[in-house]
Amino acid sequence: MTVPVFRFAPSPNGHLHLGHAYSALLNQQMARAAGGRLLLRMEDIDRKRCTPELEAAMQDDLHWLGFDWETPVRRQSEHFEVYRQSLDRLIRMELVYPAFLSRSDIKHEMQSATEKGIVWPHDPDGAALYPAADRALSMRERQQRMNDGHPFSWRLHMNRALEHVGEPLFWHETTVDSNIEARPQDWGDVIIARKDMPTSYHLSVTIDDALQGITNVVRGKDLYHATSIHRLLQHILGLEPPAYHHHDLILDRDGQKLSKSRRDTSLRSLRLEGVTPEQIRALVGV
The missing domain is CATH 3.90.800.10 (Glutamyl-tRNA Synthetase; Domain 3)
Incomplete structure (x- = not known):
């Protein structure tokens, strides 16, 4: 029987925000429910904006949040x-x-x-x-x-x-x-x-999901339509497609998608304000 494989794949070009927390925790919840594996991938092909310092900060925030993953971490830049x-x-x-x-x-x-x-x-x-x-x-x-x-x-x-x-x-x-x-x-x-x-x-992302044996891609609805491109590339390159789960987005007070540039929603700033991982989980509903 195939063991399900999930992944959380942020880009280390800023600090994680509540939307990332929701996606990471949902991946973890679904992986555990399915008895599957959970991987962390750094999508850092943009070497000008993605830095080792931001990646380290991301991993620190994820550890604090209680998100666990298999090692090693795959870095696209490698x-x-x-x-x-x-x-x-x-x-x-x-x-x-x-x-x-x-x-x-x-x-x-x-x-x-x-x-x-x-x-x-x-x-x-x-x-x-x-x-x-x-x-x-x-x-x-x-x-x-x-x-x-x-x-x-x-x-x-x-x-x-x-x-x-x-x-x-x-x-x-x-x-x-x-x-x-x-x-x-x-x-x-x-x-x-x-x-x-x-x-x-x-x-x-298409190649990495195939090479890492990802069976379940859990990501935001903002990437729903992009899945069409990924299916096309999978077919052309002869890659096995995973199942997809496009979850709702965590929006700001104005109903806009959260951004890494918005410091008030970053996990780092919330941690400094004394917010606990349990409170983060309650905020995002996972």
């Missing part, structure tokens, strides 16, 4: 070569392409479309979809720009990726105990990696 191998595979399959448009270029494309009465499409997070201009570049033009040092990112050629899959994709959502049809097309040509970093959140 596995760039693993992600590069998957990126190279996608390049060989011609499912990604180098994208050179800057933010100002994209804004200009959008303005031109608006002047023509065209409504520019946006992804589920509200960001404008990437224009299709770079798809038309020849291999020679792409290589020349890359050789000349132009900044670029590797983007998934969504239409080609969907043709490669050729069938609807689904994920199992345990909050409703139902299979949900993935809609990766809603995201357009998402970033898979960058010139100076051979991965992105979407690629690294």
